[in-house]
Amino acid sequence: MATYSSTVPVQVPKTGQGGGGSQPPAYGGGGDSGRGDGYPDYGHRLRRARLGLAVLLAPIFMFFISIVSAYVVRQGLPTLDERTNTYVRDWIPVQLPLALLLVNTGLLAAGSVTAELARRQITRQAALAPVRSIPGVSLGQESGFPWLAVTVLLGSAFLTGQWMAWKELANRGFYLATSASSSFVYLLTAAHGIHLAGGIVVLLYAATVSLLHKPVEARRIVVDVTAWYWHFMFVLWVGIFALLWFMR
Amino acid sequence: MVAQDAHAHAAPQGFIRKYIFSLDHKVIGIQYIFLALTAVFVGMFLSLLMRVHMIWPTAVLPLVGEIKPETYLQLLTMHGTIMVFFVLTTAPQGGFGNYFLPIQIGAPDMAFPVLNMLSFWTTFVAFVTLLAAFFVTGGAPLHGWTGYAPLSALTNSGPGEQLGADLWVTSIAIFCIASLMGALNFITTTLDLRAKGMTMMRLPLTVWAWFITAILGLLAFGVLLSAGILLLMDRNLGTSFYVPLVVVNGQVMGHKGGSPLLWQHLFWFFGHPEVYIAILPGMGVASQLLSTFARKPIFGYKAMVYAIMAIGLLGFVVWGHHMFMSGMSPYSAFAFSIMTMCIGVPSAIKTFNWLGTLYKSKIRFQTPMLYAIGFVSLFVSGGLSGPFLAQPVLDIPLHDTAFVVGHFHLIMGVAAIFGMFAGMTYWFPKMFGRMMNETWGRIHCLLTLIGTYCIFMPMHYLGMAAQPRRYSQFTEVAYLQHLLPLNRFITYAAILTISAQFIFLINLLWSMFKGPKASDNPWEATTLEWTTATPPPHDNFGGHTPVVYHGPYEYSVPGAPKDYVMQTDPAQVAAH
Numbered sequence: 021m022a023t024y025s026s027t028v029p030v031q032v033p034k035t036g037q038g039g040g041g042s043q044p045p046a047y048g049g050g051g052d053s054g055r056g057d058g059y060p061d062y063g064h065r066l067r068r069a070r071l072g073l074a075v076l077l078a079p080i081f082m083f084f085i086s087i088v089s090a091y092v093v094r095q096g097l098p099t100l101d102e103r104t105n106t107y108v109r110d111w112i113p114v115q116l117p118l119a120l121l122l123v124n125t126g127l128l129a130a131g132s133v134t135a136e137l138a139r140r141q142i143t144r145q146a147a148l149a150p151v152r153s154i155p156g157v158s159l160g161q162e163s164g165f166p167w168l169a170v171t172v173l174l175g176s177a178f179l180t181g182q183w184m185a186w187k188e189l190a191n192r193g194f195y196l197a198t199s200a201s202s203s204f205v206y207l208l209t210a211a212h213g214i215h216l217a218g219g220i221v222v223l224l225y226a227a228t229v230s231l232l233h234k235p236v237e238a239r240r241i242v243v244d245v246t247a248w249y250w251h252f253m254f255v256l257w258v259g260i261f262a263l264l265w266f267m268r
Numbered sequence: 269m270v271a272q273d274a275h276a277h278a279a280p281q282g283f284i285r286k287y288i289f290s291l292d293h294k295v296i297g298i299q300y301i302f303l304a305l306t307a308v309f310v311g312m313f314l315s316l317l318m319r320v321h322m323i324w325p326t327a328v329l330p331l332v333g334e335i336k337p338e339t340y341l342q343l344l345t346m347h348g349t350i351m352v353f354f355v356l357t358t359a360p361q362g363g364f365g366n367y368f369l370p371i372q373i374g375a376p377d378m379a380f381p382v383l384n385m386l387s388f389w390t391t392f393v394a395f396v397t398l399l400a401a402f403f404v405t406g407g408a409p410l411h412g413w414t415g416y417a418p419l420s421a422l423t424n425s426g427p428g429e430q431l432g433a434d435l436w437v438t439s440i441a442i443f444c445i446a447s448l449m450g451a452l453n454f455i456t457t458t459l460d461l462r463a464k465g466m467t468m469m470r471l472p473l474t475v476w477a478w479f480i481t482a483i484l485g486l487l488a489f490g491v492l493l494s495a496g497i498l499l500l501m502d503r504n505l506g507t508s509f510y511v512p513l514v515v516v517n518g519q520v521m522g523h524k525g526g527s528p529l530l531w532q533h534l535f536w537f538f539g540h541p542e543v544y545i546a547i548l549p550g551m552g553v554a555s556q557l558l559s560t561f562a563r564k565p566i567f568g569y570k571a572m573v574y575a576i577m578a579i580g581l582l583g584f585v586v587w588g589h590h591m592f593m594s595g596m597s598p599y600s601a602f603a604f605s606i607m608t609m610c611i612g613v614p615s616a617i618k619t620f621n622w623l624g625t626l627y628k629s630k631i632r633f634q635t636p637m638l639y640a641i642g643f644v645s646l647f648v649s650g651g652l653s654g655p656f657l658a659q660p661v662l663d664i665p666l667h668d669t670a671f672v673v674g675h676f677h678l679i680m681g682v683a684a685i686f687g688m689f690a691g692m693t694y695w696f697p698k699m700f701g702r703m704m705n706e707t708w709g710r711i712h713c714l715l716t717l718i719g720t721y722c723i724f725m726p727m728h729y730l731g732m733a734a735q736p737r738r739y740s741q742f743t744e745v746a747y748l749q750h751l752l753p754l755n756r757f758i759t760y761a762a763i764l765t766i767s768a769q770f771i772f773l774i775n776l777l778w779s780m781f782k783g784p785k786a787s788d789n790p791w792e793a794t795t796l797e798w799t800t801a802t803p804p805p806h807d808n809f810g811g812h813t814p815v816v817y818h819g820p821y822e823y824s825v826p827g828a829p830k831d832y833v834m835q836t837d838p839a840q841v842a843a844h
Contacts (some may be wrong), residue, residue, distance in 0.1 A: 070377060072456045075486065077449050090498070090509065090530055099525040102513060110525050135521070197506035200525055207501070223784035 058251045062237040066244060079253055080215065084256060087211070091204045095267065110263060112199040113268040117188040124181035125261060131174035132254040139169035139247035146240040168227055168243065171250065175220045180214050201268070208260050216253050222246045279806040291381035292806060297367030298699065304359035307350050312766050314347040319759040323752070325741040338427045339412035340740035346402070348413025349436065352502050352542065353443055354395050357682055360549035362391065362450055364691045367699065369454060371797040372475050374814040375462025376807040377772060379456040383449050388787040389559045390446035390838035399437035401432040412738065414539070417510030421502040424516055425824070434503060437496050444493040447485050454482035465816030470835070472795045472820040473566065476573050477552025480580040481545050487584070488541035495534035502526065532594060536587035544583040546680050548576060550687020551618060554643045557690055558625045560793045561637035563831050565821035567624030575614035582611045592663040601660040615651060619644065636707035639690035642717045643683050650678025651719070653728060662719070670736070671731020674724045682720040689713070689772065697790050699801045702783030712771040721766030726754050754781035754800040792832050795820050799836050
């Protein structure tokens with residue numbers, strides 16, 4: 021009868037400063053030469069990508085908050101009126117095309133919903149991938165609803181709507197340099213739009229990556245991070261819209 | 269790009285992939301160092317022209333010709349911009365940090381190697397864009413590295429303020445993007461790629477410094493980017509963020525209602541963390557080297573870590589001390605002044621801990637150690653004039669005088685540079701497999717130390733005697749005549765000190781090819797980079813992942829067989 025007994029005393033390294041804490045291996049399952057058994061640890065890579073996204077969102081936030089603080093201060097800043105030689109408030113509230121902007125907000129919210137659905141869809145696909153590789157196993161539908169493509173469409177529709185809002189502002193006489201308030205409106209919406217366009221480019225990359233047959237776990241990481249980025253862009257837009265409307 | 273496996277790229281083949289568009293953090297680190305080396309010699313040449321002009325204003329110089337007042341302003345603008353951005357923010361962090369952060373934490377590369385490569389080449393594009401300003405119509409901008417509006421926001425405010433200033437702002441905006449990419453990499457790598465056993469409180473202080481510096485950069489450069497974009501809009505699109513109603517040469521400009529103070533707030537909100545970005549890596553290197561060469565653990569490791577964090581945190585709430593003369597409320601000035609004085613506390617903690625590390629130690633006076641000790645000396649000298657300037661009342665006579673110039677040059681222009689010299693001589697054996705020449709290193713260290721003290725110490729006196737900064741000529745100003753001999757002395761010292769830098773350059777370049785071969789651990793240091801081959805292989809550790817058992821400063825441990833215990837040494841040592 022086989023008995024198992026440990027003849028090697030387990031030694032836990034406990035010396036040095038900082039206690040004897042240890043980190044799990046950073047890469048690979050098993051072995052200590054990188055990939056180990058040859059299967060990359062996608063769970064860890066996902067966490068790393070999400071960490072990278074969180075770090076990326078901090079400077080984006082700082083960028084927008086600095087413009088918002090400039091907006092708030094400028095709104096209350098009196099300027100010299102050269103004709104009367106007195107200080108007056110020269111903040112002209114911009115006549116925003118509210119209905120159009122609300123529609124755009126709805127489009128972006130819908131885009132957030134579809135992005136989340138795409139994220140969950142590919143998470144399920146990634147979780148089921150090992151099962152799918154078992155010969156003889158079928159999991160039914162191989163391709164679900166193209167939530168990713170719909171998100172790209174909704175995002176593009178949002179940007180088109182923003183462009184239309186700019187045209188309407190111009191029709192109402194508010195150009196970039198018309199007043200301080202109009203400058204901020206164009207600046208904030210343009211900056212947000214550029215960041216959103218970046219997100220669309222990454223989504224298109226995710227779509228093409230899928231065509232290049234990268235493993236679904238790798239695609240999942242891209243879609244996951246982009247979906248979270250999309251949610252951040254939506255919340256950011258709500259904040260910008262609220263600022264421009266309620267503090268117009 | 270986001271989901272790169274850190275070591276997924278095999279060793280590259282071909283010259284382009286190996287040396288130009290390399291994804292290897294070691295190559296990228298060396299690229300940053302050579303970029304900074306180029307930038308520092310350009311910047312030094314500009315400062316030489318400035319110093320020569322100050323005492324011989326009518327001289328016609330070879331290659332440059334006569335330096336007119338506006339040319340002087342262009343020189344100082346580009347000198348400041350090149351030095352602050354392309355030397356002090358690239359070499360300590362992007363150069364040494366890129367090379368050694370992954371190795372010191374036991375990782376095979378940075379978290380996002382493609383992003384790393386992009387961050388270097390974006391910095392390069394920013395550098396080329398900036399240098400292009402010299403060659404366009406009108407030349408380089410003349411609004412100072414601080415770029416105050418409305419001078420910088422109007423295209424007709426002076427020579428160089430058209431295309432040259434646009435190139436300047438564009439270069440800085442591109443640099444912001446590059447720095448943010450780099451910061452992202454550093455933070456993610458430090459948090460996520462540490463080897464087994466490498467807890468946060470076992471990190472070398474160099475890694476802590478790079479980590480906190482990256483956080484500072486992450487939060488500050490976004491604000492500079494927004495400031496730059498607003499400036500570009502004011503200059504080219506007719507907006508009035510920074511420009512009030514102004515008249516230039518009798519012509520009413522189309523701007524109205526803007527605030528020059530907005531630029532100052534946005535710029536200095538970035539600008540103050542920026543100077544801590546410039547100095548913190550040098551502090552990390554100093555801590556590392558003082559401990560290694562004194563064969564003694566760093567005094568108060570935990571205090572050092574918390575001090576770095578405190579300096580980083582406090583650095584965000586003191587920007588107003590650059591604006592005491594802007595007409596701000598005295599209550600705001602009071603608040604900023606108090607916070608600025610508070611920053612002196614963690615800085616002093618670090619300084620006393622450095623001294624405590626040296627106390628009763630057996631110092632090995634090799635060249636890296638000499639630079640590290642020089643760093644402490646210069647940090648104290650430059651830092652002590654800070655609390656002077658932190659008093660609004662004292663800032664009234666001292667603002668925009670040579671006193672300020674002496675203060676920030678001693679700290680940034682010399683102490684931080686000594687941090688780079690120290691890092692270079694210390695890590696040279698690991699990077700290039702050879703040793704730098706010890707004798708010439710000592711000569712260079714001594715000449716530079718004495719020379720820079722001769723240049724910048726007298727500036728405190730000059731400032732108190734009311735010599736203004738950024739003035740192109742004062743040889744004909746009556747109340748400044750008695751300061752001319754001292755200015756001449758400074759210029760001669762500058763000429764000699766700049767000449768001495770060629771000793772370092774020649775030592776560096778010669779030793780890269782002809783220096784004596786180095787062993788894997790010539791300094792008998794404990795951190796992870798000294799456990800691997802020289803130079804390190806492509807994945808840093810030759811196929812195996814290190815496991816860490818000790819902290820980074822296990823020197824002269826009682827009961828240990830040697831006077832140092834490597835971090836990866838599994839031997840148990842009695843608790844001490």
